[in-house]
Amino acid sequence: QSVLTQPPSASGTPGQRVTISCSGSSSNIGSNTVNWYQQLPGTAPKLLIYSNNQRPSGVPDRFSGSKSGTSASLAISGLQSEDEADYYCAAWDDSLNGPWVFGGGTKLTVL
Amino acid sequence: QVQLQESGPGLVKPSQTLSLTCTVSGGSISSGSYYWSWIRQPAGKGLEWIGRIYTSGSTNYNPSLKSRVTISVDTSKNQFSLKLSSVTAADTAVYYCARDFLYCSSTSCYSLPRDWGQGTLVTVSS
Numbered sequence: 064q065s066v067l068t069q070p071p072s073a074s075g076t077p078g079q080r081v082t083i084s085c086s087g088s089s090s091n092i093g094s095n096t097v098n099w100y101q102q103l104p105g106t107a108p109k110l111l112i113y114s115n116n117q118r119p120s121g122v123p124d125r126f127s128g129s130k131s132g133t134s135a136s137l138a139i140s141g142l143q144s145e146d147e148a149d150y151y152c153a154a155w156d157d158s159l160n161g162p163w164v165f166g167g168g169t170k171l172t173v174l
Numbered sequence: 175q176v177q178l179q180e181s182g183p184g185l186v187k188p189s190q191t192l193s194l195t196c197t198v199s200g201g202s203i204s205s206g207s208y209y210w211s212w213i214r215q216p217a218g219k220g221l222e223w224i225g226r227i228y229t230s231g232s233t234n235y236n237p238s239l240k241s242r243v244t245i246s247v248d249t250s251k252n253q254f255s256l257k258l259s260s261v262t263a264a265d266t267a268v269y270y271c272a273r274d275f276l277y278c279s280s281t282s283c284y285s286l287p288r289d290w291g292q293g294t295l296v297t298v299s300s
Contacts, residue, residue, distance in 0.1 A: 065220050096279045098286055100221075107270055107290035108221065114277055119288070151221055155284055162236040163223040163287070 066091065066164035067152050074172040080140040083169045085152035087133050091164055095155040097135040099128055102149040102168075111150070112137060139171075147173045176200045178271050178291035186265075186298050192258040196271030196291060197251075204229055204249040209274035209285040212245060212256045214267040215293070222267075226274065226285070227254055261298045268293040 068086040075081040085097065096115045100108035110119050112128035115135065127138045135154075139146055152166040182194035196210070203210065212224040225235035227245045235243050239258070247254040258265060272287035 095282065096284065107293050109290075110286070110288045113286055114279055114284075117277070153221070153286075161223075161234055162225075165221040165223070167220040 065167035066156065067154065067166035069150075069152060069166035069169045071167070072170050072172065074174055075139075075142045076174045077142055077144060079142045080138060081142055081171065082139075083137045083150050083152075083171070085135045085137070085166050087135075087154055087164075089133060090158040091133075091154040091156040092130065092135055093133040094157055097128065097130050098153045099126075099137045100151045100153065102151065104148070108151060142173055144173045147171055176273055176289055178273065178289060180269060180271050180291045180294040182294060182296070184295060184297060186261055186296060187300050188262055188298055189260055192256070192261050192265060192296055192298070194256045194269055194271075194294065194296070195253050196255070197253050198273070199252070202249075203247065203252045203254065207276070210245075210247065210254045211272045211274055211287045213270045213272060213287060213290075214265075215270070216264075216267040223287075224256065224258075224269075263298050266296065266298045268295050 099112040101111045102108045115130040116128045125141050129136050149168045149170050151168045156164045177199045179197045186192045209226040211226040215221050225245050227233045242259045244257040270293045271291045273289040274285040275288040276285050
């Protein structure tokens with residue numbers, strides 16, 4: 064059971080906008096920033112969004128993040144077939160001076 | 175561009191100690207101010223942060239694993255290592271090493287795994 068809660072699956076058609084939610088608590092998302100990783104099949108996770116809404120260099124601006132209270136969202140606009148992957152949210156948890164906690168992951172299917 | 179590569183036994187017997195090494199190339203492990211992390215992922219499941227070590231050698235561990243985990247660094251070999259004792263089948267997973275990067279929000283600073291190795295599968299079985 065993951066500390067952060069994500070829907071197990073999401074889907075969309077090419078060109079569409081999809082959002083993936085991530086729900087936590089006051090000790091993690093409520094008091095710290097949220098980060099998002101993309102994991103393509105058979106590969107290591109790649110940092111997609113950090114500090115709620117910041118993109119590392121090289122990440123297209125089709126990807127955006129937001130946070131409100133104890134929840135966060137990842138939005139992908141102009142959906143492309145290569146976006147089909149697993150997406151994980153992550154946040155620091157203050158309850159025991161860490162650790163990093165993750166969501167269970169959302170498998171995005173591009174129809 | 176820094177690269178990380180995990181290595182170690184792919185099969186460990188129950189109750190024994192899992193030992194993995196992460197070799198860093200493309201840069202010195204002791205240059206800069208970085209945390210170096212271990213994360214694992216059971217097949218078909220989510221990610222679990224194991225712990226991290228700073229360049230100076232100080233460590234932070236996941237409280238749920240703290241009693242069994244040791245992370246160390248060998249700057250002469252440009253490597254850092256993970257030891258997990260008393261393993262069970264529940265420790266079967268792909269293990270990743272990563273280099274963190276530091277970022278700051280308006281209120282706090284965070285060291286977040288960013289550059290990951292390709293991962294190595296460790297199976298715990300007799």
